[in-house]
Amino acid sequence: MDQIARRQFLQVGLATGAVVILSGCEGGGSKAASLPGPSWPSDTGRRVPEPRSASVPRSTPAAPAISVPQGVISRTEWTRAQPIRALADSMGRIDKVTIHHDGMTPFYSTGKSDAARRLESIRNSHVSKGWADIGYHYVIDPAGRVWQGRPISLQGAHVKDGNPGNLGIMVMGNFDSQSPTPAALGSLDQFVAAQMRQYRIPVRGVYTHQELRPTACPGRSLQSYMTMTRASNGRMARA
Ligand SMILES: [Zn+2]
Secondary structure, eight states: OOHHHHHHHHHHHHHTTSSOOOOOTTOOOOOOOOOOSOOOOOOOSSOOOOOOSTTSOTTOTTSOOOOOOTTEEOGGGTOSOOOOGGGOOBOOSOOEEEEEEOOSSOOOOOOHHHHHHHHHHHHHHHHHTTOSSOSOSEEEOTTOOEEEOSOTTBOOSSSTTOOTTEEEEEESSOTTTSOOOHHHHHHHHHHHHHHHHHHTOOGGGEEEHHHHSSSOTTOHHHHHHHHHHHSTTSHHHHO
């Protein structure tokens, strides 16, 4: 096959999760976890209806209440697992936001089921490190969907020694080797702005991972976008 066809073939392979190298935004060498077994409904490309709230199993009364902001896809859409409550601290007052990428293989798919699979593979990887759950509170996919990760009643696991009160928002992909989609950036600006309003966080309280810890996360292209959008005339600052 010619080079373009070959590249497309590789991209499709990567996008469908056929090849997922799990390293995570912490850059640690966590080992690859196997992909989850459950099959997901075929993707329709539409946003799901408002999540239900009665999804906490009766057997886990201590599990945090599942409540998600409007338009956010509930975690019950991508995992059957609950956070391991004993391994997580309470969030406390939210006073900052930190932006990440997943730092794995580049991810181009706008399919809902591909994003769901990637979320579960990240959760598996994080749980295998001894964490309570996926480390991030919200995740944005290339189509601009916003997914619920760890419930916000619990501290995340996304900035070493910096998780209390820190809302972790991850954009799927590796932005050292790809650029975020316009749809993902539009959602990121809107969603972060909504969190800033809700928790009264000024724009200077919105960080990227590398501004708090030595790491490549969230990758060069998302880092430069964040610098731009937080500037005084940027979309996030003005939202
Ligand atoms: Zn990160």
